[in-house]
Amino acid sequence: MANTPYKIYLTEDEMPKNWYNLKAVMKELPTPFINPATLKPCTAEELDQVFCNDLVEQELNTTDKYIKIPEEIRAFYKMYRPSPLVRAYCLEKQLDTPAEIYYKFEGSNTSGSHKLNSAAAQVYYAKKQGLTSLTTETGAGQWGTALAMACAYYNINLSVYMVKVSAEQKPYRKAVIETYGGKVIPSPSNTTEVGRKILAENPGTGGSLGCAISEAMEVAMKTDNCRYVLGSVLDHVLLHQSIIGEETRIACEKYDIKPDIIIGCAGGGSNFGGLIAPFMGDKIHGQNNIQFIAVEPVSCPSLTRGKYAFDFGDTGQTTPLMKMYTLGAGFMPSPNHAGGLRYHGMSPIVSKLYDDGYLEACSVEQLKVFEAATMFARCEGTLPAPESAHALKTAIDEALKCKETGEKKTIVFGLTGTGYFDLTAYMSYNDATMTDYIPTNEDLEKGFATLPNIKL
Amino acid sequence: MANTPYKIYLTEDEMPKNWYNLKAVMKELPTPFINPATLKPCTAEELDQVFCNDLVEQELNTTDKYIKIPEEIRAFYKMYRPSPLVRAYCLEKQLDTPAEIYYKFEGSNTSGSHKLNSAAAQVYYAKKQGLTSLTTETGAGQWGTALAMACAYYNINLSVYMVKVSAEQKPYRKAVIETYGGKVIPSPSNTTEVGRKILAENPGTGGSLGCAISEAMEVAMKTDNCRYVLGSVLDHVLLHQSIIGEETRIACEKYDIKPDIIIGCAGGGSNFGGLIAPFMGDKIHGQNNIQFIAVEPVSCPSLTRGKYAFDFGDTGQTTPLMKMYTLGAGFMPSPNHAGGLRYHGMSPIVSKLYDDGYLEACSVEQLKVFEAATMFARCEGTLPAPESAHALKTAIDEALKCKETGEKKTIVFGLTGTGYFDLTAYMSYNDATMTDYIPTNEDLEKGFATLPNIKL
Numbered sequence: 088m089a090n091t092p093y094k095i096y097l098t099e100d101e102m103p104k105n106w107y108n109l110k111a112v113m114k115e116l117p118t119p120f121i122n123p124a125t126l127k128p129c130t131a132e133e134l135d136q137v138f139c140n141d142l143v144e145q146e147l148n149t150t151d152k153y154i155k156i157p158e159e160i161r162a163f164y165k166m167y168r169p170s171p172l173v174r175a176y177c178l179e180k181q182l183d184t185p186a187e188i189y190y191k192f193e194g195s196n197t198s199g200s201h202k203l204n205s206a207a208a209q210v211y212y213a214k215k216q217g218l219t220s221l222t223t224e225t226g227a228g229q230w231g232t233a234l235a236m237a238c239a240y241y242n243i244n245l246s247v248y249m250v251k252v253s254a255e256q257k258p259y260r261k262a263v264i265e266t267y268g269g270k271v272i273p274s275p276s277n278t279t280e281v282g283r284k285i286l287a288e289n290p291g292t293g294g295s296l297g298c299a300i301s302e303a304m305e306v307a308m309k310t311d312n313c314r315y316v317l318g319s320v321l322d323h324v325l326l327h328q329s330i331i332g333e334e335t336r337i338a339c340e341k342y343d344i345k346p347d348i349i350i351g352c353a354g355g356g357s358n359f360g361g362l363i364a365p366f367m368g369d370k371i372h373g374q375n376n377i378q379f380i381a382v383e384p385v386s387c388p389s390l391t392r393g394k395y396a397f398d399f400g401d402t403g404q405t406t407p408l409m410k411m412y413t414l415g416a417g418f419m420p421s422p423n424h425a426g427g428l429r430y431h432g433m434s435p436i437v438s439k440l441y442d443d444g445y446l447e448a449c450s451v452e453q454l455k456v457f458e459a460a461t462m463f464a465r466c467e468g469t470l471p472a473p474e475s476a477h478a479l480k481t482a483i484d485e486a487l488k489c490k491e492t493g494e495k496k497t498i499v500f501g502l503t504g505t506g507y508f509d510l511t512a513y514m515s516y517n518d519a520t521m522t523d524y525i526p527t528n529e530d531l532e533k534g535f536a537t538l539p540n541i542k543l
Numbered sequence: 544m545a546n547t548p549y550k551i552y553l554t555e556d557e558m559p560k561n562w563y564n565l566k567a568v569m570k571e572l573p574t575p576f577i578n579p580a581t582l583k584p585c586t587a588e589e590l591d592q593v594f595c596n597d598l599v600e601q602e603l604n605t606t607d608k609y610i611k612i613p614e615e616i617r618a619f620y621k622m623y624r625p626s627p628l629v630r631a632y633c634l635e636k637q638l639d640t641p642a643e644i645y646y647k648f649e650g651s652n653t654s655g656s657h658k659l660n661s662a663a664a665q666v667y668y669a670k671k672q673g674l675t676s677l678t679t680e681t682g683a684g685q686w687g688t689a690l691a692m693a694c695a696y697y698n699i700n701l702s703v704y705m706v707k708v709s710a711e712q713k714p715y716r717k718a719v720i721e722t723y724g725g726k727v728i729p730s731p732s733n734t735t736e737v738g739r740k741i742l743a744e745n746p747g748t749g750g751s752l753g754c755a756i757s758e759a760m761e762v763a764m765k766t767d768n769c770r771y772v773l774g775s776v777l778d779h780v781l782l783h784q785s786i787i788g789e790e791t792r793i794a795c796e797k798y799d800i801k802p803d804i805i806i807g808c809a810g811g812g813s814n815f816g817g818l819i820a821p822f823m824g825d826k827i828h829g830q831n832n833i834q835f836i837a838v839e840p841v842s843c844p845s846l847t848r849g850k851y852a853f854d855f856g857d858t859g860q861t862t863p864l865m866k867m868y869t870l871g872a873g874f875m876p877s878p879n880h881a882g883g884l885r886y887h888g889m890s891p892i893v894s895k896l897y898d899d900g901y902l903e904a905c906s907v908e909q910l911k912v913f914e915a916a917t918m919f920a921r922c923e924g925t926l927p928a929p930e931s932a933h934a935l936k937t938a939i940d941e942a943l944k945c946k947e948t949g950e951k952k953t954i955v956f957g958l959t960g961t962g963y964f965d966l967t968a969y970m971s972y973n974d975a976t977m978t979d980y981i982p983t984n985e986d987l988e989k990g991f992a993t994l995p996n997i998k999l
Binding site: 094096098165176177196199236239240259265267268461464465467470508510517 | 548550552554555618622633651653655695696714715718719722723724917920921922923924925926961963966967969970973
C-alpha cells in the first residue's frame with residue numbers, strides 16, 4: 088500500500104460506466120413492496136402512478152448486476168465527479184494510529200453531499216418521460232438542494248417539502264434551493280390534507296422526513312404530469328448511489344488498497360448502501376471478508392433498536408409497505424442536528440443484509456460526533472456535515488482500537504458531505520448548549536405502536 | 544484542443560514545486576514600500592517588526608523567478624489541492640458560443656476560496672519563527688476562515704478583525720472561524736485606539752478592509768510574539784497565489800490549451816496576480832500575446848477610476864506607503880456584497896503592470912454579476928462567490944463577443960470561491976431588493992482627498 092497520494096481522482100476514462108445492482112447478487116432478496124390495500128406485492132403499474140417508469144423498472148430489477156448509466160447522466164456526473172478518495176494522513180498522525188484511514192468525500196458539489204448522484208439520475212428519467220414537475224421532501228436540505236440543482240439543469244419545476252425543524256435551523260438552505268429555482272414549503276404545512284391532519288394532532292411538531300414524504304406524495308398524486316422523487320431508502324436510489332462504491336472500488340484497485348473495514352452513516356441507507364455495494368457483492372460471494380459498519384444517531388436508532396417489520400415509508404401511511412428495520416412511521420425523532428439521519432426506517436436492502444448478518448450497526452451520540460467533527464476539521468481541513476461525522480466518529484473509534492492492538496487495518500469511511508449549512512449546529516456545540524437525545528423505551532414503544540398490524 | 548476532460552486534476556507529481564515570482568521577470572519593478580516617517584524605502588528590519596522574517600524576505604525578493612515551496616507547505620497543499628481546471632461545457636452550450644471557456648476553481652476547500660494558499664504559507668513561516676499568535680483582517684470572511692484553518696493546523700492563536708458589514712451579512716462565517724478556534728472581532732471595534740478613533744468619526748460605519756487592517760496591525764505591534772498577516776495586496780501574497788497560475792499553466796500545457804484571454808476578479812489583486820503570474824511572465828518576454836483582464840465592482844473601482852499614487856494600505860494610515868492604484872485609504876466603499884473586493888487600493892505589482900499596459904481592467908455592476916452567477920449555478924452546478932462572479936460575468940461577456948464575431952477564443956477565468964456563506968446576498972438578489980452602488984465623482988473626490996501629500 089505504501090505511499091498512496093493524499094487524494095485519488097479517477098480520470099474520466101476510469102469513471103464507472105455502470106451502476107452496481109446489489110439485489111442481483113444477494114443470495115436472498117428483500118421482501119418486495121406490499122400494496123396495503125391488497126396485501127400483495129405492488130405491480131409496476133401501481134408504482135408507475137407515483138414514480139417515473141424507468142425508476143420503477145430499476146426498483147424492481149433483481150437480475151442485472153450492472154445497469155448502464157445513460158450517457159446524459161454520465162455527462163452530468165462529469166460536472167462534479169469523480170469525488171476524491173482521500174488518504175487522511177493528518178488524522179492518522181493526530182490519532183497516532185497504525186491504521187490507514189481513507190475517506191470517500193462527496194461534499195465537493197454545491198448540494199454539499201452525495202445526494203446529487205441520485206438527483207441527476209431521477210430528474211433525467213423524469214425529463215425523458217415528459218414530466219413537467221416534481222415534488223420531494225428534504226430533511227437536512229441536502230436532497231432538496233441536489234434536486235433543485237438537477238431540476239435547474241433539466242428545466243423542471245420543483246416543490247420541496249422541507250422538515251420544519253431543518254428549515255428553521257438552516258435558513259440558507261432555503262435560499263440556495265430558491266437560487267436554483269426550487270420552491271420550499273416547511274413541513275408539516277397546511278397545503279396538503281395529510282399536513283393539516285398532522286398539524287391538528289401535533290400542533291407544535293418540528294416535523295419529520297415521514298411527514299414531509301406524505302405531503303410531497305399527496306401533491307404528486309394530485310398534479311398532472313408530476314411525480315414524487317425520494318432521496319433515499321428505495322432500491323433505485325441505492326442503485327444510483329453505487330457510483331460512490333464503484334469509484335471507491337476502482338480507486339482502491341488502482342492503488343492496491345485493501346479495505347478491512349468500510350463505514351458509512353445510515354439514515355435511509357442510500358449513501359451506506361451505495362458505498363458498500365460492490366464490496367458487499369464480493370463479500371456475499373466469499374471474495375473478501377470486509378467488516379461493514381452502518382452508523383446511526385442514538386436519537387434515531389432504526390437498526391440498533393428498531394424492529395424488522397412491515398411498515399409504511401411515511402407518517403401519513405400512504406406508501407406501499409416495506410419490510411425494513413423501523414422505529415414505526417409514527418416515531419417522532421428528537422430535533423438532533425443530523426437532519427439527514429432522522430428517518431424512522433432503513434433501506435430494505437440494507438435491512439435485509441443486516442438481518443442476514445452481512446453487516447454491523449452501531450449508534451453514536453451527538454456530542455461525541457461534533458467532538459470528532461471539530462477535531463477532523465482542524466487537522467484535515469474539511470468541515471464535515473453532522474450526518475457524515477457519524478461515520479467519521481466510528482472510523483476514529485476503530486482507528487483507536489488499532490492503536491491499542493497494534494493492528495494496521497485499512498479503514499474506509501464515507502464523508503458524505505460538508506457542514507457549511509449546519510453552522511447553527513456547530514454554534515450550539517461551540518457554545519456548549521448542544522445536548523444529547525436518547526429515546527427512552529417508552530418513546531420507542533410509542534413508535535412501535537404505529538406499526539401496521541399486518542400478517543402475510 | 545479538441546475534447547478536454549470536464550475537469551483537469553494534476554497528479555501529485557505534476558503539482559508545482561515552486562512559486563512564481565513575477566517581480567524577477569518584470570522589466571520595470573514596482574516602487575518599493577516607503578517609510579512615511581523617513582520617506583525612504585522600508586528596510587527589512589523595519590518590516591520585520593510587523594511581518595514574519597521569511598515573508599519580508601519574499602516581499603523584497605526581486606531576483607529569483609522561482610521560489611521553492613517548503614516541503615511542509617506542499618504537504619498542506621496536498622490536503623486540498625490541486626484545484627481543478629474545469630472546462631465549462633454547459634456554460635458554452637448555454638451561451639451558444641464558439642469560445643472555449645475554462646475556469647480554475649479554488650472553492651473546494653472549507654475556506655471556500657483561494658485564500659488558503661497564502662494562509663498555509665504564512666502560518667507555516669510564523670510557526671517556524673516561533674510566534675505564538677497572529678492577527679489579521681477579513682472582509683468577505685474567506686481570508687479569516689482560511690487563516691483559522693491554517694492556525695488550527697499549526698496550533699497558533701488567531702484574532703480576526705472582520706469588517707462589520709460582512710460580519711452582519713455573514714453570521715455563519717463567524718461560526719466557522721470559531722469552529723477552527725479563531726477569535727472574531729467586528730471592525731471597527733473599541734478594542735484598539737484606531738478603532739475607537741474611526742468609530743468616533745463615523746459612528747454608523749459598516750467598516751472597511753482598510754479599518755480592519757489598522758486595528759489588526761495595532762494589536763500585532765502591541766503584543767509579544769505576535770505578527771500581523773495580510774491576505775492580499777502584498778507581493779508575498781501574490782507569490783503564494785502563483786500556485787494557481789502555475790497549476791493552470793501545467794494543466795494547459797498537458798492538454799495543449801492556449802489561452803487567448805485570462806480573467807480574474809481583483810480586490811487587493813492577489814488572486815488575479817497569482818492566476819496570471821507565469822502567463823504574464825511569458826507575455827513580458829514576448830512569448831505570448833494573452834489579453835489579461837482584471838475585473839472590479841463599479842462600487843470600488845480602484846483600477847478603472849482610481850489614481851496611481853503613493854498611499855497607505857489602511858484607513859488609519861499606519862502602514863508603509865505603497866505606490867498603487869487607489870481610491871484613497873479614506874474611501875468608504877458602499878456595502879456591496881462582494882466584501883472581498885471592497886478595498887481602496889490594488890496590489891503594487893498589478894498596479895505597475897496595469898500602468899505599463901500589460902493588462903486591462905473593467906468594472907461590472909452588482910446586479911449583472913448576480914444574474915451571471917445565478918445562470919452559472921443553474922447550468923454548471925457550482926454556486927459562485929460574489930467576488931468570483933465578477934470574473935465570470937466578464938468571461939461571459941467575452942464569450943458572447945466571440946459569438947458575434949465567430950471567433951473561437953480560449954477564455955480562462957478564475958473562479959476563486961463558492962457563495963455558500965453569501966446566501967444573504969443571493970436572497971436579496973432573488974427577492975429583488977438588491978441595488979447597485981456607483982460612486983459619484985464627489986464620492987471619489989472625498990477618497991482622493993485622503994491621499995497623503997507626498998513628494999518623492
